[in-house]
Amino acid sequence: TARAQPGNGWRRFDLSMSDEWLRRQQLAHDLRGAAEAGQLALHYQPYLTPDGRRVAGAEALLRWQHPERGMIPPADFIPLAEETGLIVDVGEWALATACAQAARWRAAGHGGFTVSVNVSLVQLENESFAARTAALLDAHRLPAEALELEVTESLALSHSATIDRNVAALRAQGIRLAIDDFGTGYASFSYLRRFPAEKLKIDRDFLLHVPDNAQAASLVRMIVAMGHALGAKVTGEGVENARQLAFLAEVGCDFAQGFFLSRPLDADAMDRFLDAPWAARAGDETLRQ
Ligand code: C2E
Numbered sequence: 001t002a003r004a005q006p007g008n009g010w011r012r013f014d015l016s017m018s019d020e021w022l023r024r025q026q027l028a029h030d031l032r033g034a035a036e037a038g039q040l041a042l043h044y045q046p047y048l049t050p051d052g053r054r055v056a057g058a059e060a061l062l063r064w065q066h067p068e069r070g071m072i073p074p075a076d077f078i079p080l081a082e083e084t085g086l087i088v089d090v091g092e093w094a095l096a097t098a099c100a101q102a103a104r105w106r107a108a109g110h111g112g113f114t115v116s117v118n119v120s121l122v123q124l125e126n127e128s129f130a131a132r133t134a135a136l137l138d139a140h141r142l143p144a145e146a147l148e149l150e151v152t153e154s155l156a157l158s159h160s161a162t163i164d165r166n167v168a169a170l171r172a173q174g175i176r177l178a179i180d181d182f183g184t185g186y187a188s189f190s191y192l193r194r195f196p197a198e199k200l201k202i203d204r205d206f207l208l209h210v211p212d213n214a215q216a217a218s219l220v221r222m223i224v225a226m227g228h229a230l231g232a233k234v235t236g237e238g239v240e241n242a243r244q245l246a247f248l249a250e251v252g253c254d255f256a257q258g259f260f261l262s263r264p265l266d267a268d269a270m271d272r273f274l275d276a277p278w279a280a281r282a283g284d285e286t287l288r289q
Pocket residue numbers: 045060061062073074075078091094117118119120150180181204237238239240257258259260264
């Protein structure tokens with residue numbers, strides 16, 4: 001390797017490149033064994049009706065507890081997992097774990113509750129994805145409504161027949177799709193026609209400046225109206241304060257999600273959240289601010 005030739009000054013650039021390459025190789029190697037080693041976990045971030053009274057579901061978010069590097073956030077390993085194809089196994093682990101958890105919550109009496117799982121386009125490129133997802137629902141005796149798949153707008157750029165077939169098969173089975181980070185990507189009207197989603201999740205960038213910024217407020221209003229016109233539900237992401245929440249209620253947004261309502265929780269903490277409605281805990285005072 002370059003490291004073995006320290007005398008070659010002109011190799012310095014190559015050397016740092018290879019360090020970065022080695023680091024990524026090491027991380028990819030570690031990720032390969034992470035699920036089996038019990039280092040992966042799902043946290044769950046609830047989403048509620050904007051009055052805070054009903055928990056409609058929770059989004060499963062991957063966490064990787066690395067033995068030496070500590071907690072690695074998904075932004076630091078999902079792209080690597082996608083490039084190396086490891087996302088297929090990691091994503092399968094996430095789906096299976098989320099389905100098992102959804103079944104436990106249903107058994108505990110939380111019917112009508114949806115678990116949302118983020119799915120990468122790389123997973124949808126796999127011919128058997130829809131069939132394997134249906135098999136997971138069967139194995140856990142879950143109705144299709146118990147699961148929702150979140151896909152980003154980059155789906156719009158794909159011209160893959162495999163992805164189209166998977167999406168059609170998922171829809172035929174009644175598995176719902178949500179378009180994540182809506183508004184930041186490439187969604188066009190023709191895209192919305194090609195992939196009719198059951199839910200749009202307004203990216204938190206749009207919510208950052210509501211209600212004070214009139215333009216941001218208009219955009220959120222418009223996305224909610226457009227989603228409803230298409231027969232979709234709409235979620236506002238990244239709600240960090242009472243005023244954003246009140247605004248979402250005012251414009252008729254269906255669901256709200258964000259740190260103000262709850263941070264992502266481990267499964268036990270999510271159990272407790274389900275047992276104590278948010279509005280009751282926060283007191284109606286907070287909602288009227
Ligand atoms: P995402 O699906 O858009 O998830 C929302 C992210 O925003 C989460 O970050 C969540 O913790 C964070 N968030 C939620 N509410 C707030 C808020 O009020 N304020 C702020 N500042 N942030 C908030 P996280 O868990 O780090 O996940 C980042 C991204 O990684 C996700 O974005 C998703 O694209 C991806 N990801 C996570 N888990 C999976 C997975 O199982 N599979 C795949 N393919 N991607 C995943």
